[in-house]
Amino acid sequence: MTDVEVDLLVVGGGAAGLLAxxxxxxxxxxxxxxxxxxxxxxxxxxxxxxLWLPGNQLGAKAGEDSREAASDYLExxxxxxxxxxxxxxxxxxxxxxxxxxKWLASSNxxxxxxxxxxxxxxxxxxxxxxxRVLQVGPIDRRLLGDSEDALTPEVGLLRTTFARLPLxxxxxxxxxxxxxxxxxxxxxxxxxxxLNATATGLLTEGDRVVGATVEREEGVTRVAAKRVLLAAxxxxxxxxxxxxxxxxxxxxxxxxAGARDDxxxxxxxxAVGAATTNLDEAWWTPVMVSGxxxxxxxxxxxxxxxxxxxxxxxxxxxxxxxxxxxxxxxxERSRGVRAVPSWLVMDNRHRQGCQLGPWAAGNTPKQAIxxxxxxxxxxxxDLAMATGLDRAGLLGSVVRFNGFAAKGNDVDFGRGExxxxxxxxxxxxSLGKIDKPxxxxxxxxxxxxxxxxxxxxxxxxxxxxxxxxxxxxxxxCPGSAASLFTGATPAPGxxxxxxxxxxxxxxxxxxx
Numbered sequence: 389m390t391d392v393e394v395d396l397l398v399v400g401g402g403a404a405g406l407l408a409x410x411x412x413x414x415x416x417x418x419x420x421x422x423x424x425x426x427x428x429x430x431x432x433x434x435x436x437x438x439l440w441l442p443g444n445q446l447g448a449k450a451g452e453d454s455r456e457a458a459s460d461y462l463e464x465x466x467x468x469x470x471x472x473x474x475x476x477x478x479x480x481x482x483x484x485x486x487x488x489x490k491w492l493a494s495s496n497x498x499x500x501x502x503x504x505x506x507x508x509x510x511x512x513x514x515x516x517x518x519x520r521v522l523q524v525g526p527i528d529r530r531l532l533g534d535s536e537d538a539l540t541p542e543v544g545l546l547r548t549t550f551a552r553l554p555l556x557x558x559x560x561x562x563x564x565x566x567x568x569x570x571x572x573x574x575x576x577x578x579x580x581x582x583l584n585a586t587a588t589g590l591l592t593e594g595d596r597v598v599g600a601t602v603e604r605e606e607g608v609t610r611v612a613a614k615r616v617l618l619a620a621x622x623x624x625x626x627x628x629x630x631x632x633x634x635x636x637x638x639x640x641x642x643x644x645a646g647a648r649d650d651x652x653x654x655x656x657x658x659a660v661g662a663a664t665t666n667l668d669e670a671w672w673t674p675v676m677v678s679g680x681x682x683x684x685x686x687x688x689x690x691x692x693x694x695x696x697x698x699x700x701x702x703x704x705x706x707x708x709x710x711x712x713x714x715x716x717x718x719x720e721r722s723r724g725v726r727a728v729p730s731w732l733v734m735d736n737r738h739r740q741g742c743q744l745g746p747w748a749a750g751n752t753p754k755q756a757i758x759x760x761x762x763x764x765x766x767x768x769x770d771l772a773m774a775t776g777l778d779r780a781g782l783l784g785s786v787v788r789f790n791g792f793a794a795k796g797n798d799v800d801f802g803r804g805e806x807x808x809x810x811x812x813x814x815x816x817x818s819l820g821k822i823d824k825p826x827x828x829x830x831x832x833x834x835x836x837x838x839x840x841x842x843x844x845x846x847x848x849x850x851x852x853x854x855x856x857x858x859x860x861x862x863x864x865c866p867g868s869a870a871s872l873f874t875g876a877t878p879a880p881g882x883x884x885x886x887x888x889x890x891x892x893x894x895x896x897x898x899x900x
Contacts, residue, residue, distance in 0.1 A: 393612040394418045396895065397600055399587045399653065400619035402430030403884065404865050406570035408617055408891035413577040415895065420611060422585040422602050424648060429567035430621060431646030437562030438502055438881025442520045443482065444489035446499050453516055458482045460514030461507060465876050476847035477872045484889050489522060497569045498525030507879045508710040521881050524566040590616065590660050596860035597660060615861050617894050622839035622867030623651030633667040635719045637728055642675055642682050642835035649838055653868025657843040663854040665870045666841035671883050672715035675835030676745045678761050682835050683745035685732065686711045691742045692820025694734035695789050696832060698727040701781025706801040708818050712877040715834035729831040731775055735824040744830065763829045771827045786822050793819040837883060842870040849894035865890035
């Protein structure tokens, strides 16, 4: 067993781990990142890269946003914090979010406001419709250079390598770009990264964490560290943990989380006495499944000429509501009528005009129909028979919805916000009749972008015991730690942003 010593050991090579590693190196720490897969980036690679950083002065004109407005919005949405530690964490996030945006910009990470990305509940006090959700601009992969040669391992360590990201010469996806920028800066600052390296347990002395055992192909290494940061994701891909904590039914295939989200960070913390909270919560979002993979359905649910129905063929929620709200409504509905899965029922205008999961508008693979991933029928009656939906219920729901669409007002659920067209007439862009054959239907599940519960932490991202005391030397960021956003999702990019903010706070905390 080889011994290695660093100032900071980061468990998890996702976006939060890379950011923490870079920030710590700039403060003079020696840093090692261990990533149990063969690639850095985690679920962020395939994500949209959105970062909800309220109070920043990058995505909007100076003075258009403030910490006070962000605090008002969170209080309006989430209510008063349940205790002093929760209040301190919320305050720390609001205070640090604009600092992180400034730090990224000063690190030459190009940020811009995500187009059309508003707070999830724009009607609430303190909400903003523009500027809080930031995205990272593209990067030329060639800027990564020869990352292997750029690293200078500590004496006695094996040669380390940075992940070869599966990116084109110029990245196009915001999630890929965010990871590439952070990887580039971690490499340039001399961060060591071990791929295919699994932290199997934390090392302790007295009541402190002093490192971890790391298993690699070369063998097991004891890594001594003044501080350990758990940035290993949540448990969205652990079927056992999902069945133990999340509402039923549940399935790991409904999760958008990366394969690395197997609950390892949660297990490491628990083994040394860490407290946990909100394990029944997730970053809920409605999904469809194709080829065993989940795909978010938010835009498809909001487009006209489609409705979401339960097994009885009845609508039960506003399809344009935030995804978190729609998924929760599915579980709530299932207490009386089976709504997991629900069905998105569409006419051909919807299928021709809207992306649906992995399928481009107007392109539905024959194999998907043969496999039952999507149902196609000439009439609504045939669609009901093919899906098992109650015929009378479905026909009644469509007739009623078509009446709402004709008048531009969803009396039942208030779907869509009326706006004015070019001639100044009020219209509701999300409403459209379902009457053009063929008709289509796909199963909709209450999926998630990862678990929301986890280890309990304080305002400096230090992990706490059940009695509220600090576990010295141990830090965690969501999803290994619990989110401070419970019960509702404030905006696109909130999950990724709070994880990066927590990682930033962890490495700038006073050395313990």
